[in-house]
Amino acid sequence: MLGYWAYNVQPLFKNKSVKKVFEVFQVGVLATSSFITSITVLLIIFFLFKEGVNTFRKSLLEDGYVLSVSKSNPVSEISPLDIKDIFDQKITNWKQVGGNDDSIQLFSVDDLPKYYTEAQIGTELEYIGTCLNNYVATHPRALAYFPQKKHLENFAGKLIKVGSVGVYEFIKGKEWLPTAKPVAQLGILPLLLGTLWVSLGAILLALPFGLATAIFMAEIAHPTARKVLRPVIELLAGIPSVVYGFFGLIVIVPFVQSVFRLDVGETALSGSIILAIMALPTIISIAEDAIRNVPKNMREASLAMGATQWQTIQKVVMPYARSGIMTAVVLGIGRAVGETMAVLMVTGNAANMPHTFLQPVRTIPATIAAELGEASNGGLHYSALFALGCILFLLTMALNLYVQLRLKKAYK
Amino acid sequence: MAPHLKLQALVIILLASISVAAQNIKLKGSDTILPIAQEEASVYNKRGKATVSVTGGGSGVGLAALVDNTTDIAAASRKIKMEEKLKIKQAGKKVVEAVIGKDALAVIVNPANRVDRLTREQLEGIYTGIIKNWKQVGGDDMNIVVYGRESSSGTFEFFKEYVNNRKNFAATVLAMQATGAIVQSVAQTKGAVGYIGLAYENARVRQLLISYDGKTYIAPTKANAKNGTYPIVRPLYAYYTADNEGKVKPFVDFIQSGEGQAIVSKVGYIPLN
Numbered sequence: 001m002l003g004y005w006a007y008n009v010q011p012l013f014k015n016k017s018v019k020k021v022f023e024v025f026q027v028g029v030l031a032t033s034s035f036i037t038s039i040t041v042l043l044i045i046f047f048l049f050k051e052g053v054n055t056f057r058k059s060l061l062e063d064g065y066v067l068s069v070s071k072s073n074p075v076s077e078i079s080p081l082d083i084k085d086i087f088d089q090k091i092t093n094w095k096q097v098g099g100n101d102d103s104i105q106l107f108s109v110d111d112l113p114k115y116y117t118e119a120q121i122g123t124e125l126e127y128i129g130t131c132l133n134n135y136v137a138t139h140p141r142a143l144a145y146f147p148q149k150k151h152l153e154n155f156a157g158k159l160i161k162v163g164s165v166g167v168y169e170f171i172k173g174k175e176w177l178p179t180a181k182p183v184a185q186l187g188i189l190p191l192l193l194g195t196l197w198v199s200l201g202a203i204l205l206a207l208p209f210g211l212a213t214a215i216f217m218a219e220i221a222h223p224t225a226r227k228v229l230r231p232v233i234e235l236l237a238g239i240p241s242v243v244y245g246f247f248g249l250i251v252i253v254p255f256v257q258s259v260f261r262l263d264v265g266e267t268a269l270s271g272s273i274i275l276a277i278m279a280l281p282t283i284i285s286i287a288e289d290a291i292r293n294v295p296k297n298m299r300e301a302s303l304a305m306g307a308t309q310w311q312t313i314q315k316v317v318m319p320y321a322r323s324g325i326m327t328a329v330v331l332g333i334g335r336a337v338g339e340t341m342a343v344l345m346v347t348g349n350a351a352n353m354p355h356t357f358l359q360p361v362r363t364i365p366a367t368i369a370a371e372l373g374e375a376s377n378g379g380l381h382y383s384a385l386f387a388l389g390c391i392l393f394l395l396t397m398a399l400n401l402y403v404q405l406r407l408k409k410a411y412k
Numbered sequence: 413m414a415p416h417l418k419l420q421a422l423v424i425i426l427l428a429s430i431s432v433a434a435q436n437i438k439l440k441g442s443d444t445i446l447p448i449a450q451e452e453a454s455v456y457n458k459r460g461k462a463t464v465s466v467t468g469g470g471s472g473v474g475l476a477a478l479v480d481n482t483t484d485i486a487a488a489s490r491k492i493k494m495e496e497k498l499k500i501k502q503a504g505k506k507v508v509e510a511v512i513g514k515d516a517l518a519v520i521v522n523p524a525n526r527v528d529r530l531t532r533e534q535l536e537g538i539y540t541g542i543i544k545n546w547k548q549v550g551g552d553d554m555n556i557v558v559y560g561r562e563s564s565s566g567t568f569e570f571f572k573e574y575v576n577n578r579k580n581f582a583a584t585v586l587a588m589q590a591t592g593a594i595v596q597s598v599a600q601t602k603g604a605v606g607y608i609g610l611a612y613e614n615a616r617v618r619q620l621l622i623s624y625d626g627k628t629y630i631a632p633t634k635a636n637a638k639n640g641t642y643p644i645v646r647p648l649y650a651y652y653t654a655d656n657e658g659k660v661k662p663f664v665d666f667i668q669s670g671e672g673q674a675i676v677s678k679v680g681y682i683p684l685n
Binding site for chain 2: 178345
């Protein structure tokens with residue numbers, strides 16, 4: 001940019017006419033705005049990753065709380081998944097997490113009034129530390145969970161170490177329970193697969209329809225028909241996604257449910273159908289442009305050789321426009337991957353591992369939209385949602401890079 | 413003439429805003445309480461004793477604001493956490509709790525479902541994924557489709573704590589954005605079960621009788637919630653600090669008064685006795 005400034009803009013200063021000054025001003029405005037735009041984009045990405053990286057630094061234990069056991073208990077470390085299972089009472093014996101053969105007694109600070117009178121705790125909670133100390137010392141089977149306080153000096157119990165989530169566990173983990181107490185479960189595999197399944201389904205549905213419409217509009221349709229069709233398809237792009245979602249919930253969900261005789265209609269397939277409709281305008285208009293850009297003499301040559309119109313489309317036009325059609329497909333996928341509102345409303349949002357298309361799924365954008373409002377600013381859940389945003393960004397960036405590389409190849 | 417008038421107007425506006433600011437009570441917190449608070453505030457403001465401004469954001473947000481001293485009243489649909497209490501105590505203040513009304517949840521199923529009653533243990537089994545078929549709780553041989561609210565809602569926390577015994581929901585529970593969406597989905601899904609606020613009665617779904625002791629099943633009616641026999645009821649709280657009592661107490665007293673409680677009932681919640 002500086003080079004541009006030196007060679008094109010600076011010499012203009014030597015010419016004193018007002019017009020030239022105005023021109024310089026114009027160039028300056030253009031250069032500045034493009035500079036600001038790129039800086040903004042970079043800042044957003046930087047911010048996204050800066051917040052996201054914190055996920056892997058923070059402890060999975062609820063902020064400000066500690067988990068502790070009696071000093072006589074041999075267990076000093078429990079995996080986050082085991083802690084969740086203990087609090088869900090799926091694991092009930094210390095033996096299962098490497099301790100003695102004894103049942104686990106759960107204790108949270110809210111249980112304190114069950115063991116001590118109000119006088120013992122103090123009306124102003126001033127003796128809470130003493131009570132906690134006493135409890136942990138006298139209950140060897142207990143797993144206690146309470147707020148961390150300064151009065152834990154000379155603590156009678158032993159603190160359980162809970163680490164942070166690793167990148168590998170983050171991506172491979174199968175449980176997404178970011179608000180689980182005391183230990184959050186941050187496994188995004190079901191969300192990632194949910195996003196990919198819904199997008200894949202959408203593109204499989206949208207591609208044949210989109211391509212057929214594009215070919216029809218570019219090659220076969222009468223100009224008048226095209227004049228009517230084009231605005232109608234462009235209208236599809238103008239409908240707000242929440243309207244699509246509403247339509248999906250009322251029409252497509254019951255439809256899918258009755259056609260496949262399912263227990264529940266909110267499935268990946270419902271999401272795919274809605275996304276397919278939403279991706280259609282993108283696919284049709286880009287594919288149609290690609291087909292129309294096939295040089296006229298290619299078509300004429302083919303027809304002159306005695307090929308029929310269909311043969312020409314199949315053997316000449318389509319191969320020639322292939323790269324443009326690929327672009328249309330990938331941009332369509334990009335639209336599907338990032339779409340939030342409509343998917344949020346029709347896929348059921350259950351964060352389980354998808355096995356079929358006829359099952360509820362939860363996608364990454366839907367998760368971010370639904371949970372960010374609640375997550376406390378700067379907390380683990382908040383960072384984890386940013387990390388999800390990073391994953392989504394990398395996904396769409398990879399798609400876009402792929403398109404660009406293909407385009408470069410095509411124009412060489 | 414004109415500039416003089418303008419100046420006068422400006423002075424009047426300034427004076428007015430200063431006098432309003434002096435009596436301004438800020439209430440912040442639970443979105444569940446928001447409709448109650450707005451209605452109470454609009455009636456109370458007409459009396460001209462004070463101006464109550466109401467903002468939502470969630471129980472946690474309201475209590476955090478109380479800790480930071482940026483609100484006078486924190487509205488909360490859950491009890492203040494030990495942690496928040498300790499934070500306020502560290503700031504050298506004492507927190508005062510007032511119950512301003514109650515909220516009840518009804519468990520709903522599709523009208524085609526034969527099951528009309530469940531115990532708390534059965535509900536816990538359904539929401540933790542142990543019970544998967546209606547046949548296991550006395551219904552037809554049909555898979556159970558479980559609907560819940562997003563983990564961001566206070567209703568979710570309430571249900572998890574009061575019904576699910578603090579256990580995590582199964583991953584297969586469908587998380588819906590709003591109560592209306594749950595009603596819609598349960599109405600069009602035969603094997604569905606969901607939970608909604610008592611205020612949202614709807615003919616397209618059937619409400620279940622609930623039992624916590626396994627013997628007596630109670631219908632989710634306003635009367636049962638009010639007399640304390642219906643079990644899935646939570647109190648709604650207003651929290652303020654003791655040093656602020658003089659300013660805040662008249663408004664809290666107003667909500668707790670007969671007139672205030674009539675508003676609570678009108679908005680669709682359960683009044684205090």
